Amino acid sequence: MTGPHLARRAPLLALAVVALFTGLWGGLVRLGLQVDTGGVSVAEAHGPLMALGFLGTLISLERAVALGRAWAYCAPPAAAIGALLALGDAPAGLGPALLLFAGVVLVAAHVAIDRQVRSLHNAIVGLGAVTWCAAAVWWLAGADIARFAPLLAAFLVLTIVGERLELARMGGLAAGLPRLWLGAAVGALLAGLALSLPAPRLGVQVAGAGLLAQALWLARHDIARRTVRARGITRFMAVALLAGYAWLAIAGVLWIAGDATQGGGFGYDASLHAVFLGFVFSMVFAHAPVIVPAVLRVPLPYRPRFYAHLALLHASLALRLVGGGLSGDVAAWRWGGVLGEVAILLFLASSAHAVLHARRTRSRAPRSVAGAVRRRPPMSGRTDHVPDRAVR
Amino acid sequence: VSHDPRHDAPTDAPAAQEQVPGGTLGRLAAPLTPELVRTLLYEVIDPELGVNIVDLGLVYDLAVTDDGVVRIAMTLTTPGCPLGGFLEDEIRECLTQLPRVRDVSVQLVWEPPWGPERMSDVARAQLGWNR
Numbered sequence: 001m002t003g004p005h006l007a008r009r010a011p012l013l014a015l016a017v018v019a020l021f022t023g024l025w026g027g028l029v030r031l032g033l034q035v036d037t038g039g040v041s042v043a044e045a046h047g048p049l050m051a052l053g054f055l056g057t058l059i060s061l062e063r064a065v066a067l068g069r070a071w072a073y074c075a076p077p078a079a080a081i082g083a084l085l086a087l088g089d090a091p092a093g094l095g096p097a098l099l100l101f102a103g104v105v106l107v108a109a110h111v112a113i114d115r116q117v118r119s120l121h122n123a124i125v126g127l128g129a130v131t132w133c134a135a136a137v138w139w140l141a142g143a144d145i146a147r148f149a150p151l152l153a154a155f156l157v158l159t160i161v162g163e164r165l166e167l168a169r170m171g172g173l174a175a176g177l178p179r180l181w182l183g184a185a186v187g188a189l190l191a192g193l194a195l196s197l198p199a200p201r202l203g204v205q206v207a208g209a210g211l212l213a214q215a216l217w218l219a220r221h222d223i224a225r226r227t228v229r230a231r232g233i234t235r236f237m238a239v240a241l242l243a244g245y246a247w248l249a250i251a252g253v254l255w256i257a258g259d260a261t262q263g264g265g266f267g268y269d270a271s272l273h274a275v276f277l278g279f280v281f282s283m284v285f286a287h288a289p290v291i292v293p294a295v296l297r298v299p300l301p302y303r304p305r306f307y308a309h310l311a312l313l314h315a316s317l318a319l320r321l322v323g324g325g326l327s328g329d330v331a332a333w334r335w336g337g338v339l340g341e342v343a344i345l346l347f348l349a350s351s352a353h354a355v356l357h358a359r360r361t362r363s364r365a366p367r368s369v370a371g372a373v374r375r376r377p378p379m380s381g382r383t384d385h386v387p388d389r390a391v392r
Numbered sequence: 393v394s395h396d397p398r399h400d401a402p403t404d405a406p407a408a409q410e411q412v413p414g415g416t417l418g419r420l421a422a423p424l425t426p427e428l429v430r431t432l433l434y435e436v437i438d439p440e441l442g443v444n445i446v447d448l449g450l451v452y453d454l455a456v457t458d459d460g461v462v463r464i465a466m467t468l469t470t471p472g473c474p475l476g477g478f479l480e481d482e483i484r485e486c487l488t489q490l491p492r493v494r495d496v497s498v499q500l501v502w503e504p505p506w507g508p509e510r511m512s513d514v515a516r517a518q519l520g521w522n523r
Contacts, residue, residue, distance in 0.1 A: 005477065066474040116471040117505045125472060166470050169508045170441060170448070172521035226520035227442055234442035290439050294478040302439075 005297040012061050012073070013296065015080035017348070019053025022084065024341050031337040032330075040087040047145050050276065051152040052099050053083025055284070056132060058291075059159055060102060063109045065295050072109045078102035093140055100136035103129060120179065121166035124186055128158030131193065146268065147196075150204050150255070153275045154193055157248070158186065160283050161214050164222050164241075171223040178221050185213030201258050208255025211275070215249035233289055233302035240286035240310050247278025247317065266325035266333065277340055278317050285310050288351055299358040300351055309350055312343040424492040426454050429462055432490070436482045438475075443518055445479060449510025452501060460494035462487055467506045476500050 026046035028035050037043065060075035082098030110126030135151035165173075165182060173179075189210030196203025219225075222245070228238035251274035254267065285306070292300040316339035324333020422428055433451060434444045445451055445466065453465040464483065468476055480498040487496050511519075 062474045063472065065477065066472050110472070113470075113472045116502050119470065122470065122472055163472075166472075167440065170443075170469070170511065170515075171519050172508065172516065223441065223519060227440070230442040232442075233439045237440055287440075290475065290478065293481070294474045294476075297477055297481060 005295075009061065009065070009295055012057065012076040012080075015077055016054050016057035016061070019049050019057060019080045019083050020344070022087065023049030023054060024344065027337065027341060031334050033334070033338070042087060044145065045083065045086045047149050047152060047272070048086060048099070048139070049083045051156065052102075052132065052135075053080050055156060055280065056083075056099075056102065056106075058284075059156075060106045060109070061295060062291060063106060063113075067109050067112055069109075069112065072105065072112075075102040075105035075109070078105070096136050096139040100133060100140065103133035103136055107133060119166070120183075121162045123162070124165060124182075125159050125162030127186070127190065128155045128162065131155045131158065131190075134193075147200065149272055150196065150207055151193055153251075153272065154189055154207070156280045157189070157211065157214065157275065160280070161186070161218070164218055167223045168221050171221070171226055173221055178217070182214065182217050182221075185210050185217055188213060205256050205258055208252045208257075210252075211255055212249055212252025215245050215252055218245045218248070236302060236306055236310075237286040237290075239307075240282045243310070243314055244279040244282035244286075247274045247282070247314075250321075251275040251279065266328065269333075270321045270325040273317065273320065273340075277313065281313060281344065282310065285313065285347055288347070289354075292351065292355065298355055300355050301358050303350070303354055305350060306347075309343050309346040312339060312346060316340040316343055424456050424460060424462075424490065426456055428490075429454055429456060429464075429487060432486050433464075433483065436479065436486055438479075441519065443515045445483075447512040447515035447518075449506065449512065449515075450479075460492050461497065462493055462495070463497045463499070465499050465501050467501055469506050471502055 022042060023046055025035065026042035026044075026049060029037055029043035030046055056079040057076045060072075060079055064072035064075065078098045079102035082095045082102060084095070085098060086095030106129040107126060110122060110129055114122050114126065131151045131154040135148040135155065138148040138151065139145070161182070168178075187210070189207050192203050192205070192207025192210055194203070195206055219242075222241065224238035224241040227234050228242060229235070230238070251271060254271035254274060257267070257271075289300045289302045289306070292298065316336045318336070320333055320336025320340065323329055324336050430446060430451070433446050433454075436445045437443065438445060438448060441448070448469075450468065451464065451466045455463045457463070466479070468479075483498055484496045487493050508516075
């Protein structure tokens, strides 16, 4: 089963990684490092490369795997190639047009999922895909990237919040006030983004209130508050999630302060990276040990060393925002940015090593009855401990 | 073909592994039955929640044929969840270690839709429903 899935999906993941590396390269330029740009607008396209070229490709691939329809697999390559085309000499608008196409396919995937089982959480995730499309339309219309950067953030926030709402049901989420609260928070985010078209500053401030309200909702109702008491991979995921919620709240405050609309400067940098790095990448780190096996059908065993790249991500972002943005120390800001990129590279290296090591170990280990004997029996079958096979 | 009679009542299942005397060795020697398969499925854990798929109420039906084929009908908490393949691999790896299992077939179904009422009391307690 593993081979065909790996062969078909790994190239799509590779495209996402190319977009990621290019985006990181652009990030270094934006941090003011003297790196060769190769004559392409790598710094200008940093945001779309990271948010849509990398994360958009991953998310649309994840959704295509869930849906299991061939047409849904059009979105991931279109997202990655669209973001990469925005760099070079391709005809103007081709990159954003491909990104719009990918976003529309993702919306269609959510419509198809909704037809299978209708739910509020899927609707919220689907609204995230709509904000992706809106960002691509703005780009096609010639808007500066700074104008639609909040839309890119909203795509990722709504995707994650919808998924967390889905999981919150397992924690006994009540039907009344909690859902109203989240609905109002999502509504404020979307209304603020719509308002930002005629009134950028006020609109983003309203959207920031929506972000803050969603962060507070997550901190209050997310299942991670309970699963953080578990062990192994379950606790690792919960720690990463809870840390991300703190950054989402900080982002909300910064958006309310009005910094997210200034195209440049520390405030703009902080208000976006609190979302993209602190919230979104923490989520990526949390879910990689589950999503990589789900998409590629190869094991990515959890290792305690994963806390290293998680800790570096959050520490570097704190340095970037507090040591840099807040105190105006350019060197601290730059170091924070570079170390953030190091955290992402460390995450990739550590994950790749875990996958390769697991494949080597698995190919050597005889799949035999003896293996079953050595396996730990379930602790009454219902435990907060994930057995070795699941943790790997 | 024998079916697990408990597939319609996912909550409050007794500690299933106690039904197979002799622990892990006992399981290997025991006849291949839906009850034995169900017992082993308690070892397949949703990593994010740390709860097994039986207590989560994801397993809707399972059957075992005389020639060692295990057929499982299960759901996910949402059709947008990509973990179907991951859990299928986990189930296959778990069950194929039994010498009498020749093949494992996992079918994802969406009717009836999963809801939290399908979780067992133990799973609810584990995820803090009573706090």
